[in-house]
Amino acid sequence: MQKLSVLGTLASASIRSELQYRANAVSSIIGGILFQITGFVVVWIIAARFGQIGGWGLPELTFLYGMRLTSHGIFYACFSQMFEFDRVLITGEFDRYLVRPMPPLIQLFTRKLRINAFGDLIGGTVLVIAASTAAPVDWSPLAVTYLILAMIGGGLVEGAVQITLGSLSFRFLQTLPLRSTVNEVFNLYGNYPNTIFPGALRWSLTFLLPIAFVAFFPASVLLNRAGELSVPLWLAAASPLVGMVLFSIAVRVWKWQSVHYQSSGN
Amino acid sequence: MIEVNHIAREFRRAKQVHGAFGGLRTFFARESEIVHAVEDVSFHxxxxxxxxxxxxxxxxxxxxxxxxxxxxxxxxxxxxxxxxxxxxxxxxxxxxxxxxxxxxxxxxxxxxxxxxxxxxxxxxxxxxxxxxxxxxxxxxxxxxxxxxxxxxxxxxxxxxxxxxxxxxxxxxxxxxxxxxxxxxxxxxxxxxxxxxxxxxxxxxxxxxxxxxxxxxxxxxxxxxxxxxxxxxxxxxxxxxxxxHRYSPFRELHVTLVPNGNEASSVDDIAGVIHVEATPTSLVIRFDPERIAVADLIAAVVARYAVNDLAIVEPALENVVREIVQSGEVRA
Amino acid sequence: MNIAMHYGAWREIARSRIRVQYMYRFAVILHFLLAAVTIYLLTVVWRSAYGDSTEVDGIPLKLMLVYLTIGNLQSKFLRPEIGYDIVDRIRQGQIGFDISRPVSYPSQLVATEAGLMLGMAPMLILVLPVAGFLGELAPPASWEAGIGYAASFLIAWLIAVELSMIIGLVAFWTLEMTGFMMVYNLVGSFATGALVPLWFMPDLLRQFVQLLPFQSIVYIPVSIYIGIPATGHIATALLLQCFWAVVLVGVIAIVWKRAMIRTVIQGG
The missing domain is CATH 3.40.50.300 (P-loop containing nucleotide triphosphate hydrolases)
Known part of the structure; x- marks a missing residue:
């Protein structure tokens, strides 16, 4: 509980730091929304002209896109500082996290807030809500709870991948180009039904890079499309849990790798 | 409060590979060299x-x-x-x-x-x-x-x-x-x-x-x-x-009268360890247990036309510089 | 000022920028590999959208895939960075030196950009087979299409540089670029037609995009390449590009003049 209140203090400090540059904050949110709108417009144009992608109609595609985007927003709001991790190591800023009575990973995450995460959160939520009536989902309190858990789980999946790959920086100092590329792959491939890909790739995008767990599996479950999947229903339905499991594994990997920290900055 | 027993820390540095795709090869290279930043340190x-x-x-x-x-x-x-x-x-x-x-x-x-x-x-x-x-x-x-x-x-x-x-x-x-x-x-x-x-x-x-x-x-x-x-x-x-380990030695800094001196030396005086001489100055390191300061000064004044004299205590800085240069502490 | 001396300066600026590109060659290759990843995704998505039909709106699937492959490589290639350069120079207070040189600053920027792209070219060639494997490559529709594309590509390059310069000059007022640049890159990559060719856009959107200069960067050259020139004829398509190239020169002249006045007043 005490830890939680400290976490709150750190988080509010990062928000206050960010708000020191108000004009930049506003333009970042707008930039974030525009960024995602262009991505969605592509889906929308294709679906509007061709009626479907991989057998999914516009409402379903919108729902999927919205879920993915919200997950990404959650990921970005909580873990955006993974993208600064290399720099934190190189400048030696990481030293001071290690001499404070708080887990270093939490100090990293609360280092700064990237305001454009709210662009993703707003955009994603709007899309999910917009698609919610047209998409064939049997809405019930359970379904809503599942949706929310799934989106949090999706954020955790993305976080887990970034943390695991980021932990390699303890040895190699620079993994950002690799991680940005992986992040881009999530952003590109996560927005479409996984079933459009050929078998081997579909498998890779499920088990190698767990992109399918971010939004595609839970969306399929909610849209009653689980029958089309190449994995058993229980696995797809367990997506929120998968997120939590992957995340806790990632944190362990990170701790395990942190022994290799060389504190080179000076 | 702080106990340190025989700690060592080595760093592994990837050997830089140069030439085409050097960066990539460095990244994947198994070769690395080990740097011993701390070899063996103990203290309480x-x-x-x-x-x-x-x-x-x-x-x-x-x-x-x-x-x-x-x-x-x-x-x-x-x-x-x-x-x-x-x-x-x-x-x-x-x-x-x-x-x-x-x-x-x-x-x-x-x-x-x-x-x-x-x-x-x-x-x-x-x-x-x-x-x-x-x-x-x-x-x-x-x-x-x-x-x-x-x-x-x-x-x-x-x-x-x-x-x-x-x-x-x-x-x-x-x-x-x-x-x-x-x-x-x-x-x-x-x-x-x-x-x-x-x-x-x-x-x-x-x-x-x-x-x-x-x-x-x-x-x-x-x-x-x-x-x-x-x-x-x-x-x-x-x-x-x-x-104290350096205290046997003090330094006498002497400023000479310009052009007022014939070639001479103080090397032969018992207790003088080392002399640095220029035409206008002398830095004499001596052991005060073997020769009294007053005797040394008297000997110097007898041989040179002197403008000024000063006795210098060893500064920690000089001690440290000497240790770093020689790589050992005088016993 | 004689041209020969200017030419020497431009060549030197371009050369130094080529060296920079070579230093960052891995980032550049990664940049193109990401283009290949995008191309593959678009290929799969468009294949899926086409479904069983081989042709939609008179566009065969194969041509569509060639369009996407070339279009996306080109759009990654024609992504100028001088906007960032200008901001850096202003921030570090070096812009005064740049401006006071005997060779005009805008021409220095064009030389920089030329070096940037020449430096990228070998990496692009490395990635080309990968892109062809993941997407679809084919020779130009005809020899006229080939020549037309080459001409159109050069104008596309010029327009990309001009747009980048205008964006960069805005930094004289805002002193901040990242948000602006992000929007530009995005709106840019969409409005160029790299992700969706203009012919598949809904009418209203297409009419809007047609009013912008961005289509000159990808859509016009690549549609010439695959034999379906945007305006129906290669010549008119090139003419449209030229029109924009000239208009943008005018815009730069105006913005530059104002930027100079501003710099003189504020003292750099």
Missing amino acids: IDAGEVVGYLGANGAGKSTTIKMLSGILVPTSGEVRVNGLIPWENREENALNIGVVFGQRTQLWWDLPLIDSLRIISKLYQLDTDRFQRNLARLDDMLGLAPFLDAPVRQLSLGQRMRGDLAAAMLYEPKILYLDEPTIGLDVVAKERMRNFIEQVNQESGTTIMLTTHDLADVERLTKRIIFIDKGRVLFDGPVAELK
Whole structure:
């Protein structure tokens, strides 16, 4: 509980730091929304002209896109500082996290807030809500709870991948180009039904890079499309849990790798 | 309070591969070289001591401090700080120690100083009363009030260092590690810093370990020096003892009358160790147990036309320079 | 000022920028590999959208895939960075030196950009087979299409540089670029037609995009390449590009003049 209140203090400090540059904050949110709108417009144009992608109609595609985007927003709001991790190591800023009575990973995450995460959160939520009536989902309190858990789980999946790959920086100092590329792959491939890909790739995008767990599996479950999947229903339905499991594994990997920290900055 | 037994730390550096795709090959290369930053260091520091940790650049000072504060894990050896293994009980250990790195700040760059101090009071779980009390005391010692409300990025280096010291002492740690605390500061700021360190040690009994390039810091603040070179301890003992080992030798600096002297020498006088001579000056190192100062002066004046004379005590700085150059401490 | 001396300066600027590109060659290759990843995704998505039909709106699937492959490589290639350069120079207070040189600053920027792209070219060639494997490559529709594409590509390059310069000059006022640049890159990559060719856009959107200069960067050259020139004829398509190239020169002249006045008043 005490830890939680400290976490709150750190988080509010990062928000206050960010708000020191108000004009930049506003333009970042707008930039974030525009960024995602262009991505969605592509889906929308294709679906509007061709009626479907991989057998999914516009409402379903919108729902999927919205879920993915919200997950990404959650990921970005909580873990955006993974993208600064290399720099934190190189400048030696990481030293001071290690001499404070708080887990270093939490100090990293609360280092700064990237305001454009709210662009993703707003955009994603709007899309999910917009698609919610047209998409064939049997809405019930359970379904809503599942949706929310799934989106949090999706954020955790993305976080887990970034943390695991980021932990390699303890040895190699620079993994950002690799991680940005992986992040881009999530952003590109996560927005479409996984079933459009050929078998081997579909498998890779499920088990190698767990992109399918971010939004595609839970969306399929909610849209009653689980029958089309190449994995058993229980696995797809367990997506929120998968997120939590992957995340806790990632944190362990990170701790395990942190022994290799060389504190080179000076 | 601090026990260090035979710690070593090596770093693995990937060997740079040059030529086409050098960067990529470096990344995947298995080849790496091992650098021994700390080879074998042991010492014990008691509660309330102030210890100067000295050595040339790259001698392993910072690496040691980092192992003591839990930042680095040693390759081998044992460390106990207040009974804890720093890198294993990192968060518990953090409550006992304050760390100040001269070149870096631990404050929140974009926020007013007071906000950083508040956040730190939360991190270390101080209640409001204790926070206010400690803040008032630190303000009294460091004069923080004029810039408490300014964002840290607008502070001068001296102000920022004071802020960093306040941040490190706010939760009254038992141990304070200072890595180059006076680097880059002007004379006034240095003096203020030293006063503060002295006061903290005397009033709160804080154990202090200090690395520095400025030997004035050491002469002023510490009674004990640990001197390391190439990752090993060369000397561990009182400042006075280190000087004493050199004290057989004093120096007589002589300024000669220009053009007033025929070629002569003092090499033959018993007790003279070494002479550096120029046409206008002499630096004579001698052993005062073998020749009285007055006798030496008399002998010099008898042989030379002298303008001025001075007896020079060995400065710690010269002692240290000599140790670094020779790589050993005179027994 | 004689041209020969200017030419020497431009060549030197371009050369130094080529060296920079070579230093960052891995980032550049990664940049193109990401283009290949994008191309593959678009290929799969469009294949899926086409479904069983081989032709939609008179566009065969194969041509569509060639369009996407070339279009996306080209759009990554024609992504100028001088906007960032300008901001850096202004921030570091070096812009005064740049402006006071005997060779005009805008022409220095064009030379920089030329070096940037020449430096990227070898990396692009490395990635080409990968892109062809993941997407679809084919020779130009005809020899006229080939020549037309080459001409159109050069104008596309010029327009990309001009747009980048205009964006960069805005930094004289805002002193901040990242948000702006992000929007530009995005809106740009969409409005160029790299992700969706204009012919598949809904009418209203297409009419809007047609009013912008961005289509000259990808859509016009690549549609010439695959034999379906945007305006129906290669010549008119090139003419449209030229029109924009000239208009943008005018815009730069105006913005530059104002930027100079501003710099003189504020003292850099």
